[in-house]
Amino acid sequence: MKAFLSVALVLGVYGLAGAADTANPVGTWKCEYKIGDQQRTSTLTIKKDGDNLAGTMSWPDQNGENLKNLKLKDGTLTFSAVRKIMNREIPIDYTLTIDGDQLKGKGASDFGGQKQEFDFNGKREK
Numbered sequence: 001m002k003a004f005l006s007v008a009l010v011l012g013v014y015g016l017a018g019a020a021d022t023a024n025p026v027g028t029w030k031c032e033y034k035i036g037d038q039q040r041t042s043t044l045t046i047k048k049d050g051d052n053l054a055g056t057m058s059w060p061d062q063n064g065e066n067l068k069n070l071k072l073k074d075g076t077l078t079f080s081a082v083r084k085i086m087n088r089e090i091p092i093d094y095t096l097t098i099d100g101d102q103l104k105g106k107g108a109s110d111f112g113g114q115k116q117e118f119d120f121n122g123k124r125e126k
Helices: 002-021
Strands: 027-035 038-049 052-059 062-066 068-073 076-085 088-099 102-111 114-124
Touching (some): 027 102, 076 102, 088 114
Antiparallel strands (some): 027 038, 027 114, 068 076, 076 088, 088 102, 102 114
């Protein structure tokens, strides 16, 4: 019985690690988030560039902002993008978890000396 539980535990741990390694960020993601009480949308596009990832983020009033420091590790996608509103540039750091065709996580920005975070969700277009 102990041997069976040990094997099951090992397979479970390796199964979870393998699942995290198979997270695929490539595609076009329709994203939603809320700032204050205002619902917002964006489109995240990620492509494979050789062994690296490359991508852009677009908002209704800003298209094709290149992503910086785009990385995927253990199923977690991280990157930065600059949101331009009027004459201001607002760098935003994203930390997102990929689960199949869904992504979920947080965006964070320094706004007037205060760090502000917001929930961020996306669904891969098919």
